Amino acid sequence: MRDYYTPGEVAERFGLTLDTLRYYEKAGLLRRVDRAPSGHRRYRADDVELLNMIRCLRDTDMPIARLRDFAELVREGEHTIPSRLDVLQGHQRRLDERIAEMRQCQTVIQHKIDYYLGVFAERRTPETVEETS
DSSP states (O other): OOSEEOHHHHHHHHTOOHHHHHHHHHTTSSOOOEEOTTSOEEEEHHHHHHHHHHHHHHHTTOOHHHHHHHHHHHHHOGGGHHHHHHHHHHHHHHHHHHHHHHHHHHHHHHHHHHHHHHHHHHHSOHHHHHHHO
16 A cells, blocks of 8 residues: 555545545544645545545444544544444444344335236236237
8 A cells, every 4th residue: 555645546546526535624534634745635545544434434324423533533543442443333233223124124115016016917917918919
């Protein structure tokens, strides 16, 4: 892994816009971004690693405030690992519950699809099939 990445490289890697990347910085999810001697923003490898985790948590509906707390714990150092673990385990429990809810909804939807397919099949009488053949 390289030491530094441009905003464009980071945005492309995670499928973000540059505006979203700046928003994450302003929201406190990433530490203050380094600048190259030319003045251009550049991200350290550990920023990119943290952003990968942030995207995963955000994609699974972790609120920005909780993401900010988690990112701050990461920046504070290894002594916060037990607190980080608590945050991640709590999120995992909520995610498991949400997945279970989604599976229940999926079952209801599948039953309705099966019902409609049955209704549709009943309406296709042998006479209808002969007429369309």
